[in-house]
Amino acid sequence: MTPSYGGLALEIVVPVYNEEAVLERSITRLAEYLTNEMPSTWKITIADNASTDRTPVIAARLSEHLPNVEYRRLEVKGRGYALRDAWSASDAKVLAYLDVDLSTDLAALPPLVAPLLSGHSDISIGTRLGQSSRVSRGPKREFISRSYNFLLRRTMQVRFSDAQCGFKAIRADVARRLLPHVEDNGWFFDTELLIIAERSGLRIHEIPVDWVDDPDSRVDIKQTALDDLRGMVRVAGSLVNGVIPVQALYAELGRRPIVPSGRPSFFGQVLRFGLVGVASTLAFALLYLMLQGPFGSQEANFLALLITAVGNTAANRRFTFGISGPEKLFVQQFQGLLVFLLAWTVTSSSLVVLHAGTPDASPNLELLTLTAANIFATLLRFVLLRLWVFRARGNDKRSGLVALQPFAESAQ
Numbered sequence: 001m002t003p004s005y006g007g008l009a010l011e012i013v014v015p016v017y018n019e020e021a022v023l024e025r026s027i028t029r030l031a032e033y034l035t036n037e038m039p040s041t042w043k044i045t046i047a048d049n050a051s052t053d054r055t056p057v058i059a060a061r062l063s064e065h066l067p068n069v070e071y072r073r074l075e076v077k078g079r080g081y082a083l084r085d086a087w088s089a090s091d092a093k094v095l096a097y098l099d100v101d102l103s104t105d106l107a108a109l110p111p112l113v114a115p116l117l118s119g120h121s122d123i124s125i126g127t128r129l130g131q132s133s134r135v136s137r138g139p140k141r142e143f144i145s146r147s148y149n150f151l152l153r154r155t156m157q158v159r160f161s162d163a164q165c166g167f168k169a170i171r172a173d174v175a176r177r178l179l180p181h182v183e184d185n186g187w188f189f190d191t192e193l194l195i196i197a198e199r200s201g202l203r204i205h206e207i208p209v210d211w212v213d214d215p216d217s218r219v220d221i222k223q224t225a226l227d228d229l230r231g232m233v234r235v236a237g238s239l240v241n242g243v244i245p246v247q248a249l250y251a252e253l254g255r256r257p258i259v260p261s262g263r264p265s266f267f268g269q270v271l272r273f274g275l276v277g278v279a280s281t282l283a284f285a286l287l288y289l290m291l292q293g294p295f296g297s298q299e300a301n302f303l304a305l306l307i308t309a310v311g312n313t314a315a316n317r318r319f320t321f322g323i324s325g326p327e328k329l330f331v332q333q334f335q336g337l338l339v340f341l342l343a344w345t346v347t348s349s350s351l352v353v354l355h356a357g358t359p360d361a362s363p364n365l366e367l368l369t370l371t372a373a374n375i376f377a378t379l380l381r382f383v384l385l386r387l388w389v390f391r392a393r394g395n396d397k398r399s400g401l402v403a404l405q406p407f408a409e410s411a412q
Helices: 023-037 055-065 079-089 106-117 139-156 172-181 189-199 221-241 246-253 266-295 297-320 329-357 363-389 395-411
Strands: 010-016 042-049 069-074 094-098 123-127 134-136 167-171 204-208 210-212
Touching: 010 023, 010 079, 023 042, 023 055, 023 106, 042 055, 042 079, 055 069, 069 079, 079 172, 079 189, 094 106, 094 172, 106 123, 106 167, 106 204, 123 189, 139 221, 167 172, 172 189, 172 246, 189 204, 189 221, 189 246, 221 329, 266 297, 266 363, 297 329, 297 363, 329 363
Parallel strands: 010 042, 010 094, 042 069, 123 204, 134 210
Antiparallel strands: 094 167, 123 167
């Protein structure tokens, strides 16, 4: 893991606020571990964000008596402020941070930073939700953590499993590009950083960790959860509106496929779209039958279409039209929503016509009518997806002409 260029390989930032009870014990333990187990050059930075107890005195004493330990004082409260300040001033190749309680077993530290020192990955995070992770914490915090990460994956469409574990590392060159686009300076700071990184095509490496809850944690869980929800809404809006330049970041930093995937032929698109359509239609029918009783036919139709439309658009983007990466992701999702609204109009109109002619139509007849309307809407959706949402551009068009040329020549 020793970098060939020389210099400082790793800087570990420990953000602290009023941690006089555990600071000396934790920093001493961390320094001893790094001395004995870390082959690369390293430094520990105690990042104090406006502590009002004896934390500054203890931190200053530790920096004087322990080698490779420094102390930074920031007169503003906030973990994000502390990390941003320390990381921006660092000259290390890899930047990391640990919670001061050292809840995560330090044995996970070498595998956390190794992929970054080698250049294999861009960001590395510990996860408490991996199959081989070993975690000891109360049921309340377990439920809140799992619920938050589940919501994050479903709403932001991220793939990393644990956004909140205080055990992360990032390559310094990547941090310099991403930090200006991270707005939060509190507990949502690293979640926002991870969302932007993944949207920019960076590789996030996860390692399972052993983690023991700190019973003396003073984190306001309720307020933190509310701040996180507000942060998710803000970041989603910034991504949709293009405030965060993920396409430019992807072009500069993103890891593109080794072999770019080709766009399927027209016949391949038809076949793949049909497979996705069959799966979506079956899912719609099942959801409609489940929702029709408690919500009514029109509401059940809308909800079933909305749920299946989300998966349908994502599947067609990747599987049918061979599009991957973050480019125009949110624009295409919005266009897919417009296509969904058109499909909903078609199917809703079919129910209106059915009820006008047969007021006492049975649920089975409603389902039959909606299925027929969905077939028409599916054909319309394919045309709109192919010619509007996921239309071929540039090389894709030329590739399509080349692919069709043998058919044209044989027809002459």
